[in-house]
Amino acid sequence: MVKKEGVYLGIDLGGTNIGTAAVKDGKVLAYHKTKTQASKGPEVVIERIEKTVLKVAEELNCSPSDFQALCIGAPGAVELETGVVNDAPNLDWIDVPLGTTLEKNLGLPVFVDNDVNVGVLGEFVHGAGRGHKDMVGVFVGTGIGGGVIINGEMHYGGRGSAGEIGHMVIVPKGRRCGCGKKGCIEAYASKTAIGAAIQKQIDKGKDSYLKETLANNKNKPLSSSLIEEALLAGDSVTTEVIKKAQFYLGLLAANLVNILDPDVIVFGGGLVEQLGDDFLKPIRKTARKYYLQQKDAKKVQILASTLGDHAGTIGAAEAAKRRLRSIQ
C-alpha cells in the first residue's frame, strides 16, 4: 500500500456525533459518522473514533497509516503540544490523552485541536473566508464559539485559548452566562439565550408561536428550524428576541472590527445556516454603524459560513496538513 498523497483525516468530535472524513484539497473523499456515546466514557468514545477511521480507510482501500496525518477537533480546552483534552464538558472529559492514544492505535501522526478552531480554519481555507488574510469566525449555537485567523494562520495565543469570542463581556454586570460570569455576549445571543428570552416573554403573559414547544421541551435548546417557523409565522415575541440578539451580534462584530480590522467575519452555526443572509443583514447594519473607521466600511465583509456541517472535518484535515508541515 502506498501513502495517500495529499490526503488528510479530519475528525469532528461532538457531544452527540463523531464525523470522520478523508480530505484532499478541501474535498471530502470519504466520510463516516457515528454516535459519540459519551456517557460510556473516554475509552469507548476513542474506540468509536478509531472505528470511523477504519471505515473511511476501508472505503478508500487503504489502512489508517496510509493517510498523511490526522487532526481531531474536540469540544473543549485542549493542550496543543501534548494532544491532551484538558476539559470537555459536553463529553465529561478531564485530561484525556486523546492524541497519544489515537497515534499509538492508528499509526499515523495525530494532532488535537479545539473543534471551533478547526471549523473556523475550514471556513477560512475552503469556505466563506477563502482568499482572505485576516478572519474572525463566530459560531452561534447553544453557546457562541469563535476563532481568529491572522495573516493566514490560526491565532492560538500564549495559553492556546484565543478565540473565546462568546465570552466578550458586552453588558457589565449583566445576565449570568453559562460560564459563570456575567454579561458575556453568549448570554444574550446564543440559541440558549434566545430560547430563554422567548420563555421569559411567555412567562410575562405574552403569547407566542413557540409557547407549547417550549413548555414541552424544558431545558432543551430550541431548534433553528422552529425559530425560523416562528419568524415566518410572524410571531412578534420571537421577532423581537431575534432582533435583540442581532443587535448584540452586530456590536460584537463591530468590536472585533475595531480591535482587529479583519477582512472578513464569518458567522456560522445552525441558526445562521437556517436563516441565511436575512439573519446577517441587521447584524451587518449595526456593526457598520459602530466601526470607528468608517472609510471603506464595506471592505470588511460579514458573511455566512458555506461549509455547513463539514466545516469541522474539512478544517481538521487542513489543520492536520498545516501542523504536519510545521513539525517537518
Next chain:
Amino acid sequence: MVKKEGVYLGIDLGGTNIGTAAVKDGKVLAYHKTKTQASKGPEVVIERIEKTVLKVAEELNCSPSDFQALCIGAPGAVELETGVVNDAPNLDWIDVPLGTTLEKNLGLPVFVDNDVNVGVLGEFVHGAGRGHKDMVGVFVGTGIGGGVIINGEMHYGGRGSAGEIGHMVIVPKGRRCGCGKKGCIEAYASKTAIGAAIQKQIDKGKDSYLKETLANNKNKPLSSSLIEEALLAGDSVTTEVIKKAQFYLGLLAANLVNILDPDVIVFGGGLVEQLGDDFLKPIRKTARKYYLQQKDAKKVQILASTLGDHAGTIGAAEAAKRRLRSIQ
C-alpha cells in the same frame, strides 16, 4: 559623511509637541522637542518637523540623509502605503501628504504610521512587552488608544485601522463617546470620562477635592497629577470614579484576553505613569475574574508601560527599521 549604521529617526507628532529622536537599538542618541503650532497649518508644522530633524542631525554631526530611515507617528488615521495623513483631528489635518513631503525635503526613506501604533511597538520591542510574542497596548489619556502585536509584528488589519481598542462598545446604548457612538470604553475610562464623572458628582451636590480646579478649568482635561493628589487626599468622589474606570478597564483587558490570549497587556498613558502599579492592581483583579480560561491566568501579564514619553519616538524609530527592511 558616512551613513549612520543602525541609527533611525523616530518622530512623535502630537497636537502640542513634536519630539524627534535618533535611536540605535532602543537607545536615544539625540533628541529635540518643539511646539507643534498646529493652528498655523500643515506647511508650518512640516517645516517645524524638519527643523527638529536638522537639530538632531547637527547634534550627531551628520545630515538627515545619513540616517537609515525615518518614521513619524501622527495622531490620526494614516495611509501606510502613501504616507498621507487622512484625518488628524488634533492637528486639523485632512489628507496631508506628510510622507512624500518629508522624504523630498530630507532625502531619506520616510514612513508614516499612527502615533499610538508606534508607541505600542516601542513598548513591545524596548519596553514592558520586551521578549514576548503577542501583546496588546492600551493607552489611557484624553481618549483611549491601543495597538495589537501578533507574532512579533504590529497588526494593522485589512484597512490599517486595527487597535482602536478605546471604541470597544462595553455598554450597549450607553454614554455618548467623543467618536459620536454610544457606549465605547473611552466614554467610561478615559481621563476625559473620569473628569466628566467627577464633575457630575459635584453637580449632584457632592463635595470634592477637585471641585475648584474643575470649576476653573472648564473643558480642560484633568491632569494626572491632580487626580493623584485627590486620591492621596482621600477624596471619596475621585476614589469612586477611579474605581469604576478601573472596573471597565479590567473588563476591557478580559475581553482582549478572551479574544486574543496575548502574553502581555501593557497599559500606558499619563494616568498609568502617574499612579503606577497601584492603578493596575484592581484592573488585573477584575480582568482575571473574567477570563474564560482560568488555567495559567497569571501567565497573562498586565503591566505598566516603561518607556514613558519616549515610547513614541523609540517606537517610531523601530517602525522605520522594520518598514525599511520590509521593502528592501
